[in-house]
Amino acid sequence: MSANEHGHAEPKGRYxxxxxxxxLGVVYGDIGTSVLYTVRESFHHTHGLHPTRDNVLGxxxxxxxxxxLVISIKYAIFVLRADNRGEGGILALTSLVTPVGALKKNSRWxxxxxGLFGTALLYGDGMITPVISVLSAVEGLEVATPFFSPYIIPITIAILIGLFWVQKYGTGGVGRIFGPVTLLWFVIIAVLGVMNLVRDFSVLWAMNPLYGARFFxxxxxxxxxxxxxxxxxxTGGEALYADMGHFGRKPIKLAWYWVVLPALLLNYFGQGALLIHNPAAVDNPFYRMVPPWALYPVVVIATMAAVIASQxxxxxxxxxTMQAVQLGYMPRVQIEHTSSRERGQIYIPAINWVLMISCIGLVLGFRDSTHVAAAYGVAVTTTMVVTTLLLFTVEREKWKWPRxxxxxxxxxxxxxxxxFLGANLVKIPHGGWFPLVVGALIFGLMTTWKTGRGILAERMASSTLPVDMFLADVGNNPPHRVRGTAVFMYGNPNxxxxxxxxxxxxxxxxxQHTVFLAVMTEEVPHLQGGERTVVQELGHGFYRITLRYGFMEEPDIPAALATIKVDGLDLSxxxxxxxxxxxxxxxxxxxxMAKWxxxxxxxxxxxxxxxxxxxxxxxxxxxxLGAQIRL
Structure with a gap:
């Protein structure tokens, strides 16, 4: 295997x-299920457009x-290059362009x-995506027979409750079928597209950008x-970047260019051919493509794909959330590891139940996927704007591009x-306010916590005794020493x-032995063993130990201290x-800060x-040992 710029072996062959x-299963579930509603919503009656040939081609x-442009070029070619030691996502990108000490520079601030606001908006996206994906899939039952109409919402809520309920058991076993099921989904939508595309190959002329210009x-x-x-x-474009650390750049690009993009295009063009010959199918063009005998199986597969996208x-x-906690933007939360082999498989109960309650509330509030679509897109477009702005700094400072x-x-x-953002802003009164409100609340919590921790550190530092003065006093007035080792944790190593x-x-x-222990989170995702530990002997039985972790790592202090071997220091x-x-x-x-x-x-x-x-x-x-501190 060849090695990439981070020293990791590039995957080849069967691997x-x-x-x-x-x-396919983890990264492309969201964008893969967009065929369920994109064309339908584009011709929704609120736009005042009829599915004429010119409008369909446009x-x-x-x-x-x-x-x-957005996925194949911007994200797959350029954004995926902006990795933070192999990790992606807007928070990792923010850490990449704002190194330690940059907070004092106004431009970096x-x-x-x-970056924080873009991160906060992703929580709103995480609430809406499961709702629109599962609702759109289940609504296919209405196409089969009106009998299911009263049961669409209860079925959707039951699926969502089941999805969130199984999170505590981990997704390792289920995850192994994600890829094959999603591959089957892409094969199905490609086949459906071809079956309808053969009716009218002229829709392929839509690849000419002049048709888009004429449409406007x-x-x-x-x-x-x-x-x-x-x-x-x-809308699933950010997932390409966010999940890069799980799979690497090459597998994500390979899956996109060879499977996802061709399948999506074939299906979209197939829906277009269907609408040209049957404008009445505009109510649900995806499911109108499906032969009657295959409708129920396709609904089942679509629902499974929607569940995978939600997962x-x-x-x-x-x-x-784990990244935000490690970087100091959120308070410590309970994080449970659901796999002894895969470090990335975690479960956070508080986040899980908040998402579940929010999703159920959205289903009951919006009632159908069309109304959910009216709220969908505002948060994602804003996040994409932020990604482009942050990428500019990477181009100039990391890649050394010419001006x-x-x-x-x-x-x-x-x-x-x-x-895209301007077109989505009109959705704000119709539900687009929801992800913005969620994002604003999360942003407020994150900035309050970060600022508060900074103020707390300043208050404590102002009354902190320098180590040199303390050691000198101990040397001049040695207190009684007892057996054993005491580890005192403090964020200020000096x-x-x-x-x-x-x-x-x-x-x-x-x-007898006293350790000053500082645990630091670096603005890189992972650290090697040799980078993690710094040990300094201070004399008089005192030691200073600094443990460093990446923001994708969960600290285990006893395990880290057990690896330290210093003569005379017993850390058993x-x-x-x-x-x-x-x-x-x-x-x-x-x-x-303000009093509130x-x-x-x-x-x-x-x-x-x-x-x-x-x-x-x-x-x-x-x-x-407690202390009172005035903020």
């Missing part, structure tokens, strides 16, 4: 094929060029805020608004992104842990005691997962 098959032209000229403002529905065909969004929300090339690339794709000062004040003793579990500070936060009128944000930060802090569980510390070896 590459297996990775590409797996990528919409197909817009869909074709959207898939080509703006980039961080953009002839339909004016209504033609522009149709872009909001056309955008539905690319990918749920898993993405779990991963995104003309980077500005030209950004101008072209920002024009496309803003066109300061004396307040818990140590409280302990010494109350107990008047020190352990039975002889090591961990001392933690537990702060009680008191909102105040001192400079910092201080109260919110204090509430989030009280409900955060205990440090003992988060760092994997043995509960019977932990001592917590």
């Amino acid at each position: 590459l094929a297996l990775l590409s098959l797996s990528a 919409v197909l032209s817009l869909i074709f060029w959207a898939l080509l 703006v980039l961080i805020m953009l 000229i002839h339909n004016g403002w209504n033609g522009f608004l149709v872009l909001g529905s056309v955008f539905l065909c690319v 990918a969004l749920i898993t993405g929300a779990f991963s995104l 003309l090339a980077s500005w030209s690339f950004t101008a072209v794709f920002l024009t496309i992104d803003f066109a 300061g004396t842990p307040p818990a140590l000062l409280h302990s010494l004040k109350h107990y008047q003793v020190l352990h 579990p039975g002889r090591t005691t961990y001392f933690l500070g537990r702060e009680t936060l008191i909102p105040s009128s001192e400079p910092g 944000r201080e109260q919110l930060f204090a509430l989030m802090s009280r409900n955060a997962r205990p440090a003992t569980a988060f760092f994997g510390l043995p509960p019977n070896r932990v001592v917590e």
Whole structure:
């Protein structure tokens, strides 16, 4: 195998094929189920368009060029190159362009805020995607017979409840069938497309961009608004980038160019051929393509594909939350690993149940996929704009592109992104407000937590005794020493842990070996073993240990300390005691945040997962010492 720029072996042969098959299920479930509703929504009666030949060719032209420019070129060729040590996603991209220490630079502050807002919007997307995917699939039963009409919503809710209920058991076993089922789905939609395409090959003329241009000229403002529905065909684009760390760039691109893109285009062109010859099929062109004898099996496969698409969004929300916690943008939450072999398979109960309740509420509120589609797209288009802006910094600083090339690339794709965004803005009164409100709430929580932690660190640092002064005092006035090793955790590696000062004040003793432990999260996804640990002997039985983790890693302090071998330092579990500070936060009128944000930060802090569980510390070896701190 050849190696990429990160030193990892590039997959080849059968392994590459297996990775590409797996990528089909995890990466392309969302964009693969967009054929269920994109054409239908483009000709929805609110747009005032009739499925005439010119209009059908115009919409197909817009869909074709959207898939080509946004997914095939922007994401598959360029965005996938902007990896953070092999990891992708907007939060990883934000960390890539805003290294440590950049917060004080105004331009970097703006980039961080953009990245955080784009990240927050993905939670709103994660609530809407399962709803529109499952609803659109189940609505195929109405095409088969009106008998099922009263049962569409109950069936959809039952499927969603089952989907979220199984999350706690892990998706490892189910995940093995994701790829084959999704491959079957793409084969089916390709075959359905060909069956209808043979009626009228002239729809292939829609690949000529002039048909899209004529569509805008002839339909004016209504033609522009149709872009909001056309955008539905690319709503899974961010998944290509977000899931890059799971599969690598090559399998994702291979699956796209050889399977997903051809299948999508064949199906869209097939729907177009159907509408030209049967305009009445505009109510649900996808299911009207299906022969009556195959309708129920296709509904079943479509529902399975929709569940897989939803699973990918749920898993993405779990991963995104873990990244945000590690980077200090969210409080510690309970994270459960559902596989002893796969590090990326995690389950976060709080996020899972919030998503489930939100999805059920959306189903009951919107009632059908058409109304959900009216809310869908605003968050995704905004995220794509943010990705393009962040990518500009990568082009200039990481790839060293010439000014003309980077500005030209950004101008072209920002024009496309803003066109889609403008067309989607009209959806805000009709439900598009929901993902924006969710995004704003998440953004507020993230910025409040990050700012609050910074203020807390400043308050503690102002009263922290430098390590050198403490060691000098211990040398001049040595206290009584007891057997064993004490580990004092503190985020400031140059300061004396307040818990140590409280302990010494109350107990008047020190352990034979005392460790100052700082756990740092770097703005890279993973660290190698040699990069993780730094040990420094300070004298008088004191040691300073710094443990570094990537933002995709969950810290396990006892396991990391067990790998440290220093003469005279005993870190065995039975002889090591961990001392933690537990702060009680008191909102105040001192400079910092608004009073309501201080109260919110204090509430989030009280409900955060205990440090003992988060760092994997043995509960019977932990001592917590409290302190009150005014914000």
